[in-house]
Amino acid sequence: MKVLHVITGLGAGGAEQQLRLLLRHLPSGHDVVTLTNPGQVAEGLVRDGVRVAHLGMAGNRDARALPRLMRLVRGGRYDVVHTHLYRACLYGRTAARLAGVRAVIATEHSLGDAQIEGRPLTRGVRALYLAGERLGRATIAVSPAVAERLHGWGVAPHRVHVVPNGVDVSRFTFDPRARVKARAELGLPPDAFVVGGVGRLVPGKRFDVIIAALRDLPDDVRLLLVGTGPQEDALRRAAEEAGVRDRVVLAGERPHTGADPHTIDLPALLSAMDVLASPSLDEAFGLAVVEALASGLPVLYVTCPAIDDLPAGPAARAVRVPCAPASFAREIRALRDRPAADRPPSQAALHYDIARSAAQHLEVYASALGAPTTGVSTR
Template sequence: MTARVLHVITGLDHGGAERQLLLLLRHLPARCEVATLTSGGALAGAVLAAGVPLHEIAMRGNRDPRALPRLVRLMRRGRYDAVHTHLYRSCVYGRIAARLAGVPRVIATEHSLGDGHIEGRRTTAGVRLLYRATERLGSATVAVSPTVARRLGDWGVPASRVVVVPNGIDAAAFAYDPGARERVRERYGIGPGEFVAGAVGRLVPTKRFDLLIEAFAEVPDGRLLLVGDGPERTALEALARERGARVTFTGGTADVAGALSAMDLYAAPSTQETFGLSVLEALASGLPALYTACPALDDLPPDLAPSAHRLPTLLPVWITALRHWAGRGAARTGARPGPPPAVAHYAITAHAARLADLYTARDGDGAGAEPTERDRDERRTAVTQAPRP
């Protein structure tokens, strides 16, 4: 019988976890619904267009106590076989609600646990304590890379409760499109032969787009295309003006594939990544890529991604690399090879099938093993201290 699954996510604005969920909804062999803690979001329409029911919890802040009883009621009405949570806030509230609602399986994907950061924000002892206490309420926690699995272990999550299921990618959706290249370049006033380096991601400090702007200011010609939005946008725009760098800020967009087709080089100096999905998407588009942190590639043999080059976050190194690629005449033609073998390694179909197995597994089968007495104590504490529905 096909499992009925409720995905709980904090919001549906443009972001890696949000786009990964949307991709999963198209490939999971399960009957899926989505609950978003916040209302609206740029990807809400795409979820509905995929024929997936969407429930908005209308949470007004991180500590809005009304969210928990609303989630519990939704889960009880839905009689779901599994709840799958995504991102920190929804994992905390979603796990507690699922336990109170009696959902048989509770799976959480840890998308954004960095080294000292979670979802771009610095972690504290209180954040780690709450995470560990509520993690015990679930059946298993999915790490999107071995790097994230090690970080979960450092936070005190037992290895027996963690399963590594990498993010998936639909390579065909990011295949190079000459028509999209022309259309996107025209939209942003970029000439057909102009060199374009670019990146996709939330405009937050850990992405180090400031370093990218500083480096590109030293490139003789060309354009830097930053695709995404976030709290650092105003500061980054000011930096670009101050340095005289030719930078186009697109804001969030659903047409990531088109933006990648418009580029000649992908540049990602981010120092905090749990997987590095945007680098994989760039490789799927046939782009060469410069990057600092990408566990998805670091966990594979280098010959599976020969067009990806790792650089330290040193300004002179990035200046030299960008100047080198800007001077390559071949880069301006738009012609590019197909994706390297690393992209096929992360095919979304295999990822979705592995998650579907977790939805129907019994506790004790791998991740989600029978809890210890300490686990039971922490579960009781998390549930009894939560607001009652």
């Protein structure tokens, strides 16, 4: 089976990292084309032996990309085209159908109640999305919450398959040596209580709430933010205005796997933290929360379908809190005052093992091709 994955960009975002991890657990025969931004994930895919093409798309309305993509699909003789992220879904589904590929799959990574990939869900965005959806054969929703949103839009239930994101739990297992090294390189005191935040620095992630909470916490509490985005300067200003700038570290984008031994990767940064805070009001899955649980961290979250879809037992280390500085300050203070505990991976993280996700993807591909399957799990 030859599969082409079409994705909007390959910077260090959650969907991009998830694609690289997935391809590591699927059989060979998968190629990738990125419409724009061949960043660090593209470099990682190439190191993994995956063929990556860059379409060089200039913007959302660069129509020249469509015939280029169509020729690439037709020339590769692909059995399946799998698209990821909004722009790639629009162009990839169209190009695949024009090239004669009928087994067209899309993964919906970032559909929230009021936004998709950070853009407001206007009537125009929704209409364009649904027009593209009709060109495909199936859509993978990363959580039951996303599937329900798609059903509410009018997407037929039989066209939606729930396949949660996966985590390589062994990569995120707590490492005390990585903790010491990461803190030293980032200038975090060994005895500091470190609150972490992971994700795109955009208004919807609400990291400003944690900065505001820092004002009401002891001086030994630090905030470590991992990610980049358009709100970076605004968050720096918020920290200055709150008088906590010297207690906030912005670590930038970090890879999920450390190809460079001199680079502190995301698992090492999670080991350096003492709690993960996720104040976002609108999530499609909540991958950062699951990765934190794989590292044995306690988690404070506002919205996380990955946790809400599980029974209470496996998610015991994850606590839902209101999206307010006082609420986060109260819970962070309580965790800070508790004795340090061991950090084995949470059962919730084990539920989302990447090998299980990869097997479910193969089932969806087989179904789209009309081959017999054993049934696609929806949980």
